[in-house]
Amino acid sequence: MSNITRPQLGTLSVWAGEDEYLLQGATQVPVVHSVSFGYSDMDQWLRVALGQEAGHIYSRNTNPTVHAFEEKVRLLEGAAAATSAATGMGIISSALYTFLSPGDRVVSVKDTYGGTNKIFTEFLPRLQIEVALCDTTDHAEIEAEVAKGCNVLYLESPTNPTVKVTDLARLAKAGHAVGAIVIVDNTFATPINQNPLQLGADLVLHSATKYLGGHADALGGVVCGSKELIEQIYHYREINGATLHPMAAYLLLRGMKTLHLRIKQQNESALKIAQFLESHPKIERVFYPGLESHQNHDIAKKQMRGFGGMLSFMLRENSLDAVRRFLPRLRYAHAAANLGAVETIVGPPATTSHVECTAEERQAMGIPESLIRYSTGIEDTEDLIADLEQALAGV
Ligand SMILES: *Cc1c(COP(=O)(O)O)cnc(C)c1O
Numbered sequence: 181m182s183n184i185t186r187p188q189l190g191t192l193s194v195w196a197g198e199d200e201y202l203l204q205g206a207t208q209v210p211v212v213h214s215v216s217f218g219y220s221d222m223d224q225w226l227r228v229a230l231g232q233e234a235g236h237i238y239s240r241n242t243n244p245t246v247h248a249f250e251e252k253v254r255l256l257e258g259a260a261a262a263t264s265a266a267t268g269m270g271i272i273s274s275a276l277y278t279f280l281s282p283g284d285r286v287v288s289v290k291d292t293y294g295g296t297n298k299i300f301t302e303f304l305p306r307l308q309i310e311v312a313l314c315d316t317t318d319h320a321e322i323e324a325e326v327a328k329g330c331n332v333l334y335l336e337s338p339t340n341p342t343v344k345v346t347d348l349a350r351l352a353k354a355g356h357a358v359g360a361i362v363i364v365d366n367t368f369a370t371p372i373n374q375n376p377l378q379l380g381a382d383l384v385l386h387s388a389t390k391y392l393g394g395h396a397d398a399l400g401g402v403v404c405g406s407k408e409l410i411e412q413i414y415h416y417r418e419i420n421g422a423t424l425h426p427m428a429a430y431l432l433l434r435g436m437k438t439l440h441l442r443i444k445q446q447n448e449s450a451l452k453i454a455q456f457l458e459s460h461p462k463i464e465r466v467f468y469p470g471l472e473s474h475q476n477h478d479i480a481k482k483q484m485r486g487f488g489g490m491l492s493f494m495l496r497e498n499s500l501d502a503v504r505r506f507l508p509r510l511r512y513a514h515a516a517a518n519l520g521a522v523e524t525i526v527g528p529p530a531t532t533s534h535v536e537c538t539a540e541e542r543q544a545m546g547i548p549e550s551l552i553r554y555s556t557g558i559e560d561t562e563d564l565i566a567d568l569e570q571a572l573a574g575v
């Protein structure tokens with residue numbers, strides 16, 4: 181499709197995926213709570229059941245509201261197909277277990293989301309699946325591990341909590357050279373800032389719980405890619421049963437209508453906040469891909485349209501105690517284990533993404549005790565900066 185006829189991302193956020201399900205002039209997609217769908221025509225029932233005709237049979241498999249949500253994400257990622265799950269972890273585990281069997285090998289990075297990391301370190305080895313976890317920004321090491329052969333190359337960019345960025349086009353090429361399926365967790369960037377499929381990935385997935393929904397009121401996961409790959413993940417998820425609930429699908433769908441506006445605001449605010457923090461005497465270090473001081477700024481500039489709403493920073497006083505004094509002083513930030521919402525959310529990795537690790541393990545992973553993860557909300561930038569300023573004055 182040419183650029184003239186293909187709607188842009190904002191228009192897609194609002195309209196995509198909906199028309200098929202607008203009933204009797206309704207302007208909004210209904211929440212279809214029905215578990216099953218009946219057919220008086222046995223032949224039609226059979227055709228739908230066999231996938232020869234569009235339609236729904238049973239809501240563990242497919243459901244109209246859930247399908248509308250999948251369609252919206254699919255169109256935003258520019259993919260041929262999409263399927264969903266009850267949570268981000270539901271779709272990540274479905275994707276990994278679909279393509280990995282005993283004797284297989286997967287290459288990934290050390291900085292994946294905590295739950296994903298648990299699959300790599302705890303569950304896959306139990307099935308005799310070899311896992312090689314590389315330094316997240318050491319592209320040569322990742323390429324060398326991939327060249328030894330692997331079935332899946334699993335990437336995430338930017339990562340949690342120090343927002344490292346990996347060169348997705350470069351690594352997708354390395355993965356394809358050995359016939360691996362290249363999967364990218366695009367939760368932090370969102371389809372507004374980055375489209376991994378256009379950079380060469382085979383599958384892009386999201387914890388829709390975060391930015392896609394954007395209101396911290398519904399859990400969900402979604403994966404997009406070719407029809408052939410998505411059908412296999414769909415089949416696994418359909419049988420394992422981690423299905424997205426229609427009510428959650430509706431909340432995510434509604435949240436996504438403002439995705440482009442939220443991300444635009446969050447991109448702008450996060451950059452200004454990162455710059456403000458970087459020049460503040462009580463701040464030791466700021467991690468944000470939009471800063472020139474960021475180790476992967478050049479890669480981020482090349483593959484992202486915006487640098488996202490996630491940043492992290494270290495207080496000069498490097499102790500959990502300093503964090504303990506700082507966080508409660510913030511007026512416009514929930515201290516919570518979540519991200520990507522309209523409200524600003526803060527938390528130390530010690531109690532959020534890396535709560536399972538010991539202080540020594542966090543140190544080894546390059547996560548200082550005074551690191552604070554900051555998920556920029558959609559509040560006015562000036563208010564967020566003033567809030568940080570007064571909170572820092574008190575530590
Ligand atoms: C939250 C998160 C997940 C897991 O998503 P859930 O919806 O909580 O299961 C996966 N990847 C990233 C990057 C996340 O932030």
